[in-house]
Amino acid sequence: MNKTLLIIKREYVSRVLKKSFLLVTLLTPLGIGLVIFLAGLFAAKGSQSTKRIVVKDESAMLSPKALEGKEITYELSNELLDSLKKNYVDKGYDILVHVPPYVDDTVATHQISYFSKEKLSLLQIEKIEEKMENVFRDYKLEHSTLDKVALKKLDVNVKLENAMLSENNKDAVGDKSSKFSSAIASGLSYGMGFLMYIVIFVFGSMVMRSVMEEKINRIVEVMISSVKPFQLMLGKIIGVGLVGLTQLAIWMIIIPIIVTVASVAMGGPTTSPEMAQTTEAIQKIQQENPEVMQVFLKELSSINWALILPVFVIFFLGGYFIYSSLFAAVGSAVGDDLGDSQQLMMPLTIPVILAMVMIPAVFTNPNGPLAVFGSMFPLFSPIIMPARLPFEPPIWQIALSIFFLVAGVIFFTWVAARIYRVGILMYGKKVTFKELGKWMFYKD
Amino acid sequence: MNILSIENVRKVFHNYVALDQASFDVRKGSIFGLLGPNGAGKTTLIRIITGITRADEGQILLDGVPLNTHHPNEIGYMPEERGLYKKMKVAEQLMYLAQLKGMSHDDAKQSIRRWFERLGMQDWWNKKIEELSKGMQQKVQFVATVAHNPKLLILDEPFTGLDPLNADLLKDEIYQLNQQGVSIIFSTHRMEQVEEICNDIVLINKGKILINDSVAAVRNQFKEHKFIISTDRPASEWSLPSGFSADGSLGNVTTFKVEAGSHSNELLSYLINQGISIQSFQEVLPGLNEIFIKLVTEASHSQTNAQP
Numbered sequence: 017m018n019k020t021l022l023i024i025k026r027e028y029v030s031r032v033l034k035k036s037f038l039l040v041t042l043l044t045p046l047g048i049g050l051v052i053f054l055a056g057l058f059a060a061k062g063s064q065s066t067k068r069i070v071v072k073d074e075s076a077m078l079s080p081k082a083l084e085g086k087e088i089t090y091e092l093s094n095e096l097l098d099s100l101k102k103n104y105v106d107k108g109y110d111i112l113v114h115v116p117p118y119v120d121d122t123v124a125t126h127q128i129s130y131f132s133k134e135k136l137s138l139l140q141i142e143k144i145e146e147k148m149e150n151v152f153r154d155y156k157l158e159h160s161t162l163d164k165v166a167l168k169k170l171d172v173n174v175k176l177e178n179a180m181l182s183e184n185n186k187d188a189v190g191d192k193s194s195k196f197s198s199a200i201a202s203g204l205s206y207g208m209g210f211l212m213y214i215v216i217f218v219f220g221s222m223v224m225r226s227v228m229e230e231k232i233n234r235i236v237e238v239m240i241s242s243v244k245p246f247q248l249m250l251g252k253i254i255g256v257g258l259v260g261l262t263q264l265a266i267w268m269i270i271i272p273i274i275v276t277v278a279s280v281a282m283g284g285p286t287t288s289p290e291m292a293q294t295t296e297a298i299q300k301i302q303q304e305n306p307e308v309m310q311v312f313l314k315e316l317s318s319i320n321w322a323l324i325l326p327v328f329v330i331f332f333l334g335g336y337f338i339y340s341s342l343f344a345a346v347g348s349a350v351g352d353d354l355g356d357s358q359q360l361m362m363p364l365t366i367p368v369i370l371a372m373v374m375i376p377a378v379f380t381n382p383n384g385p386l387a388v389f390g391s392m393f394p395l396f397s398p399i400i401m402p403a404r405l406p407f408e409p410p411i412w413q414i415a416l417s418i419f420f421l422v423a424g425v426i427f428f429t430w431v432a433a434r435i436y437r438v439g440i441l442m443y444g445k446k447v448t449f450k451e452l453g454k455w456m457f458y459k460d
Numbered sequence: 461m462n463i464l465s466i467e468n469v470r471k472v473f474h475n476y477v478a479l480d481q482a483s484f485d486v487r488k489g490s491i492f493g494l495l496g497p498n499g500a501g502k503t504t505l506i507r508i509i510t511g512i513t514r515a516d517e518g519q520i521l522l523d524g525v526p527l528n529t530h531h532p533n534e535i536g537y538m539p540e541e542r543g544l545y546k547k548m549k550v551a552e553q554l555m556y557l558a559q560l561k562g563m564s565h566d567d568a569k570q571s572i573r574r575w576f577e578r579l580g581m582q583d584w585w586n587k588k589i590e591e592l593s594k595g596m597q598q599k600v601q602f603v604a605t606v607a608h609n610p611k612l613l614i615l616d617e618p619f620t621g622l623d624p625l626n627a628d629l630l631k632d633e634i635y636q637l638n639q640q641g642v643s644i645i646f647s648t649h650r651m652e653q654v655e656e657i658c659n660d661i662v663l664i665n666k667g668k669i670l671i672n673d674s675v676a677a678v679r680n681q682f683k684e685h686k687f688i689i690s691t692d693r694p695a696s697e698w699s700l701p702s703g704f705s706a707d708g709s710l711g712n713v714t715t716f717k718v719e720a721g722s723h724s725n726e727l728l729s730y731l732i733n734q735g736i737s738i739q740s741f742q743e744v745l746p747g748l749n750e751i752f753i754k755l756v757t758e759a760s761h762s763q764t765n766a767q768p
Contacts, residue, residue: 022559030548234543238604241510241537242560441512458473459516 020247020254027226027255032262041266049274056278067140070109072097075118082151088143105133113144121156200319201406202379208328208402209375212335216368216398219260219336220343224357226252227347227440236440245437250429253340260336324405327414334421335398339364341432348439349447349455356447363449371399382407391417394424431456462521463488463612463643464509469518471504471667478504480667481518486612486645486660488523491638493658493675494647495748497756501667502647503540506614509645510537523611533562536610540617540647542601546590550581550600553589554607561608568607575603579629595626602630606637613637616647631657651749663752665759671751679745682754685718686744689727692737701730715744 031037069090071083074097083090090113093100097114104112112131128148130136157164179185227249230236239248342364350357371390378387382404390400391413401409401417438455445451464486471479479501486492496502507513509520511532520527522534545553551572558568576582579599589597598621606613615634619627634657638644646658654661655675662672671678686707691698695709703722707715718724724743731738746754 019560019562022556026556030545230543230545233546234539234541235545236543237512237539237541238537238543238557239560240512241535241539242532242557441507459514 019243020251023243023248023251024255024258027252028258031256031259037259037263041263042270045267045270045274048271049278052275053278067110068108069111069113069144070100070104070107071113071115072100073115075115077118077155078115078151082154083147088147090147101131104131110134111136111144113148115148118155121160126152197319204319204324204406205379205403206375208405209372209399212332212399212402213368213372215260215264215332215336216339217365219256220339220364222259223253223256223340224343224347224350224361226256227344227436228350228357231348231440240437240440245440246433249341249344249433249436253337253344256340257333257336319406320408323414324402327405327418328402330418331398331402331421334394334418334425337425338394338398338428339368341429345432345435345439345452348436349442349452350439360447360449360452367395368399371396374400375403378403383409388413392420394421394428397421397424434458461488461524462486463490463523464645465521465524466505466509467519467521469505469508469515469520471501471508471513471516477667479508479515482664482667482669483518484662484669484672486643488643489638489641490659491634491644491646491657493654493661494645494664495649495651495654495661495752496664497649499666500664502664503616504667505664506537506616506645506647510535510614530562533608534611536605536608536613538601538605538613538615538618540620542598542621544589544597544601544604546588548589549585550587550589550592551585554600554604557604558607561610563608571607571609572603575607579603579633594621595623598622598626598630602633606633611642613642613644614647615644617650618646619648619650619653649752651747651752655748661748663755665756668759670755670759675748678751679748682746682751683743684746685724686715687718687724687727687742688713688715688744689731689741690714690739691731692739698731698734698736701727712739 067088069088070093071078071090072093072095078092080092083092091109101112101114110133114129114131115126116128126148130144157167178190180188180190230239236248243251343361346357346360346364349360374386374390374396377384378390378400381387387400387404387409390396391404391409397417397420401414401421405414434456435452438458439447462485466482466484469479469482470477482501482505494502494505504513508515509522509527511527511529522531525531548556554572555565555568558572559565563571576585579602581596581599581603584592584596584600589600592600602618605615613634618630618634622630634644646654648654658675660672660674661678663670671681673681690713692712694712695714700706700714700716703719704727705717705719707717709715716727718727724741728738728741
């Protein structure tokens with residue numbers, strides 16, 4: 017059997033059969049399920065304890081009808097403020113809102129105040145403000161000479177739709193995606209970028225730790241008297257990479273199942289107010305635009321998966337190879353001092369984080385100079401190019417980017433292998449970047 | 461016939477010459493001692509032989525063939541710093557290492573089984589390395605070195621960390637392997653072991669070869685014409701004739717040196733004429749330890765003198 021294959025097999029099997037691998041692989045989805053379940057549980061609890069608000073209206077301008085609301089109940093009180101502010105809690109209210117005497121219509125800003133049993137969140141304050149604004153506006157409107165119907169006519173709502181979506185414009189030229197597709201594309205591109213980020217750090221550092229372990233164990237000298245250092249490094253990178261792919265594959269099957277089970281266990285999706293809101297929002301959109309769900313599904317299927325998936329896989333593998341071989345080089349240089357590894361890892365973490373920071377800029381301008389540069393430079397492209405893919409970059413850029421990626425894989429693996437072969441046999445030396453540079457040019 | 465020929469091997473790390481025109485041969489079937497102080501270039505030389513690094517100049521022949529990529533499979537190497545995968549099971553580990561040396565799965569299994577029986581390790585098959593004692597780990601390490609039936613065995617300080625019992629066991633195994641035709645290179649600075657075990661030695665210092673010969677020849681070459689004699693009378697009652705100088709005496713035993721132009725037999729006949737009867741008479745050959753220290757200090761002296 018080929019020696020590299022033997023190494024791959026050992027690296028893979030020894031990791032996959034470890035208890036910790038089983039635990040992480042099974043517990044992570046369970047953890048996600050638990051978080052969803054608990055979030056739903058707390059949210060449901062939170063919605064049960066809706067705040068009761070009592071309003072003291074000094075000028076008796078507000079009617080109980082105006083104060084009706086869906087989520088929060090407002091009640092009017094005739095008691096004096098002085099006694100009310102002492103006993104509103106005893107009466108079972110959470111918040112007391114005091115509306116001072118109404119001056120006249122010319123005043124735009126109304127100062128009102130509140131007393132609350134508990135500290136109010138910014139969101140709660142804004143909600144009350146919004147409610148009071150509506151109430152005041154309605155009051156003013158009722159007492160003004162303006163014609164309500166005429167006023168209603170002034171309401172404006174503009175919807176910009178892509179004309180290419182209409183059957184009538186079959187002969188026109190241009191992009192055919194709806195505004196939904198931009199949102200879907202953004203979500204997709206961030207998702208892919210984030211996945212790369214996780215893969216690089218989790219599995220890159222797994223490779224690094226494994227190299228350090230062999231060096232500290234001193235097994236490495238026995239190993240490289242049987243195989244070439246490059247074979248050992250390559251076998252390790254591929255073996256750990258396969259472990260990563262196995263884990264991702266298992267998660268892709270388990271996570272959807274657990275998420276479904278968790279949402280069902282919560283007692284149906286409607287108990288959570290957030291979810292209720294979402295459903296409400298979707299229903300609202302559907303009412304306004306009955307085809308929206310169809311459009312959404314259509315958009316999802318109109319994404320060029322045949323291009324995105326294979327290209328993503330290429331960048332996934334390329335990015336993993338570049339970074340994990342560099343992590344292997346760092347691991348070989350470090351030896352047993354973890355403090356040193358932090359310092360040597362810096363040049364690897366910086367480009368990854370920079371690329372993550374660049375993603376929002378890629379959204380706003382998917383074909384801008386930053387996006388194009390990011391998708392050409394091999395240390396950024398594994399994150400940036402997948403992020404650009406849903407925005408359909410020109411094919412020649414994808415091709416060029418893959419070319420640079422392959423060149424990058426060859427170059428960085430070569431650099432890493434040069435450092436690695438020297439590093440694994442070097443003990444008791446504090447390694448600097450200058451030193452690493454020298455190692456690259458050592459003879460065999 | 462030589463199992464290994466080192467020919468004018470030179471290796472430079474930056475400005476530091478680790479090996480300088482080193483040449484020597486290792487006879488097939490011999491036990492060969494590779495000696496030298498720390499930093500002499502022993503490990504560098506071993507790493508070149510095992511294919512871990514390459515020589516800048518010169519060439520190395522294994523069994524008459526210049527080193528190639530298949531040769532690591534024919535060499536068993538036990539580094540001074542031992543190492544195994546701690547979390548792996550003994551058998552898995554040995555199977556892995558033997559297969560990396562090019563053995564098939566079945567051959568590896570068979571060979572490891574045989575070694576386990578030979579060393580009484582059958583119960584360890586499924587134990588993890590970290591569960592074994594240090595001495596047991598050393599045994600596993602030894603099996604890892606020999607399981608693939610190497611032609612040439614390179615052992616770097618093999619006895620360090622072994623208790624006397626295990627050291628003896630290892631020595632026996634080494635002799636047995638040697639009898640089966642395996643050539644063995646020992647790298648060590650423990651001279652008493654070299655004197656006991658090795659046929660030939662090479663002494664390296666600062667990348668240069670100081671001496672290369674059989675153990676007996678080396679000791680003979682460095683003899684100081686010292687003899688030890690014991691007589692029926694205390695040494696204080698008689699004195700050495702001219703041509704001989706005393707080198708200490710204790711009771712009836714005298715150590716002396718034969719000066720140039722004299723012969724040890726002259727002393728014998730002198731004593732016989734004096735009526736002193738001789739109980740024993742023996743030449744004192746220097747130990748490798750002394751030779752080692754002498755050569756290395758001389759070499760470093762000459763080097764410091766050479767540098768103004």
